[in-house]
Amino acid sequence: MSNITHQSGVTGANRVTRKLKLSGVSEGQADALVSEIRQLSGMEIVGYSPASATLTFVYDAAQCGVDTVAKVLNSFGAGFATSTWNRVKMGYFRFTDQNIKDNAAHQPHCCNKSPRL
Template structure:
């Protein structure tokens, strides 16, 4: 895919996909929740599976992060499930998001250039 295949503000190089279980959400709340998350800058797609109770979403990690999605969930009275696997994935996702954000501004150097003084 190329960057034109995504929403505004989403670059293919920084695109990450996440899938986490939710708790404390009813059927009608889910639609409003998905719509609110989808409106955020940098979010590419959001989908909620009511049978499995999972939220699948993709976003550009330089503009958006897992904490933003979590704050929207808590505002609506929902949250991520607190089981071991969900906590492990959230921790890993936060690490990867921060790493992508830190490396986005990195300017590589070339070994053939004279070093700056």
């Protein structure tokens, strides 16, 4: 077993790291934005680099998602950058977040029983 300790409520198997560029973030609101994102359920680590305008965050994808972070950004008048690469990454992140949520909610059945309908 691993000795890694996570924030309460964050499962190591569902833990993902995301790094995306932002647009529309002023210097004065960066700290408030990061602290607001840290308050989200399932969020473990949040960091913002003003030099590259990059937001790096680690969260439990069964509890939180990229779209939840986007809502917080929109409330501050900021958002994810609209570059092609950022949009491709956002689509992939949404896909994997949904898969993790679906897998976390799945109730497996025994192989020796007939399938549930």
